[in-house]
Amino acid sequence: MKEHILLRRHDTLTPEQALYWKDLLYRTVKIGTELEFALPKGVTKEELMPRLIEALQPTQDLTRLGRYGVLNVVSEHCGIEIQVIGRHPYYNALLQQYRDLFAQLPEGIRTRPTCGLHYHVLAVGLAEPVPEIILANVWNLTRRYAPHLRFLTSAGDQMTALCRRRNYTSHLELVRHTPGVMSMAQIQQALRESRTVPEHNNFLNLEHIVFNEDGSIRVFHYENRFPDADLSPTSIVAKAFLFLAILLKAVELSQYGVIHVGKIHEWRRKCQLLDWLSNNDGNLATSDTSRITPEIIEELRVGCRELLELLKPVFVRFARASGEGSEEHPAFEVLSLLAETPLSLLRASGRGWSEIEQLLSERAAAVTSGNAWDKSDRRLIRAIELAELTGYPAPEAWKWETARELFLTPQELERRLERLDSWRGLKWDAELGTMVFLG
Numbered sequence: 001m002k003e004h005i006l007l008r009r010h011d012t013l014t015p016e017q018a019l020y021w022k023d024l025l026y027r028t029v030k031i032g033t034e035l036e037f038a039l040p041k042g043v044t045k046e047e048l049m050p051r052l053i054e055a056l057q058p059t060q061d062l063t064r065l066g067r068y069g070v071l072n073v074v075s076e077h078c079g080i081e082i083q084v085i086g087r088h089p090y091y092n093a094l095l096q097q098y099r100d101l102f103a104q105l106p107e108g109i110r111t112r113p114t115c116g117l118h119y120h121v122l123a124v125g126l127a128e129p130v131p132e133i134i135l136a137n138v139w140n141l142t143r144r145y146a147p148h149l150r151f152l153t154s155a156g157d158q159m160t161a162l163c164r165r166r167n168y169t170s171h172l173e174l175v176r177h178t179p180g181v182m183s184m185a186q187i188q189q190a191l192r193e194s195r196t197v198p199e200h201n202n203f204l205n206l207e208h209i210v211f212n213e214d215g216s217i218r219v220f221h222y223e224n225r226f227p228d229a230d231l232s233p234t235s236i237v238a239k240a241f242l243f244l245a246i247l248l249k250a251v252e253l254s255q256y257g258v259i260h261v262g263k264i265h266e267w268r269r270k271c272q273l274l275d276w277l278s279n280n281d282g283n284l285a286t287s288d289t290s291r292i293t294p295e296i297i298e299e300l301r302v303g304c305r306e307l308l309e310l311l312k313p314v315f316v317r318f319a320r321a322s323g324e325g326s327e328e329h330p331a332f333e334v335l336s337l338l339a340e341t342p343l344s345l346l347r348a349s350g351r352g353w354s355e356i357e358q359l360l361s362e363r364a365a366a367v368t369s370g371n372a373w374d375k376s377d378r379r380l381i382r383a384i385e386l387a388e389l390t391g392y393p394a395p396e397a398w399k400w401e402t403a404r405e406l407f408l409t410p411q412e413l414e415r416r417l418e419r420l421d422s423w424r425g426l427k428w429d430a431e432l433g434t435m436v437f438l439g
Helices: 015-028 045-056 091-103 132-144 146-152 184-193 233-253 264-277 294-321 330-340 343-348 353-371 375-385 395-406 410-424
Strands: 029-037 070-076 079-084 117-123 217-219 221-224 426-429 434-437
Touching (some): 015 233, 045 070, 146 264, 146 330, 233 294, 294 330, 395 410
Antiparallel strands (some): 070 079, 117 221, 426 434
């Protein structure tokens, strides 16, 4: 069993507060993205921009999702940036949104090392401040797993250029500042005043956070800047769930303190790995990753696995909330694949974006295909949910009549009820004389 070091704090959450904030943030947090890509060869911005704006119908209003969930389409130094409004992270709806959006883009769009993929985590419409300790745990979770997150989200196309260069997404300030000795407001101020890294180019960008005088957070909005540009809808959606899972895990950790980055030798090694992965020594806008040997790749994979093991219970919650009757979440399966072979390794092996999307979508489908409810399942769910069979003196009598109504054997009904019980919980209601769902 791996024991995590936790920094003691006076402002830890009670179990009840942690449950409250997990539920509230799950319901209110949106993950918005900035998708950047280079233009097809031979196409100018002047030609493409009006066509994209007409096709994507940007709302320029965070409160209006629009047909494709697009806030704005803007010119970017690498080409075009599409700003996507966050929405509640229901996997199938989110995936369909990105697939529909990509279907509107012209053939031949490309990723360049100057292109990025930024994930904005926003808690929309909160009527109360977020406890500072939650952000402190987001910060230190990101620091603790920074080299592994950088590896998992890398998308270069060469072994010697697995990532884009550091100055777009610098970790130099991230590794220096710890909430063990500084408040998050002090860390934000240090990032703002840094002459080493422009504030908005930090690995984890806190410039949009607004603190109250007591340190609590009035505007909860931070940006994960480190992922490389990505043209796979399945990959983009999986990483949205990754960042939401990190936030909800931060809430859980806040019951005990702030997670530590690790012992001194481990931490120095992580900083070394970050420098080797993300630097300004490559050609054009790439990082020079020639020091990343097969042995180091395996070391990075071990850290990715540790992160996903830590987050797995959160993904179980996502799966249960989806109503598909499973504890396996497709985003977790995609992330598990990317933890072993990120987009960079897939691209370096010669795979194109369409082939990568096919591979990742098949991995996600392997989880969901076996969890579909059939007609008898849905008829049984309806019978329970709408209390269609009531007034029975005991569960056995109810089961006998239900099996007869649904043309099932008693054994088959029992198997289906066990599956429903593991999904939503079942209880015999003696007053109604029927089974009811607990959740």
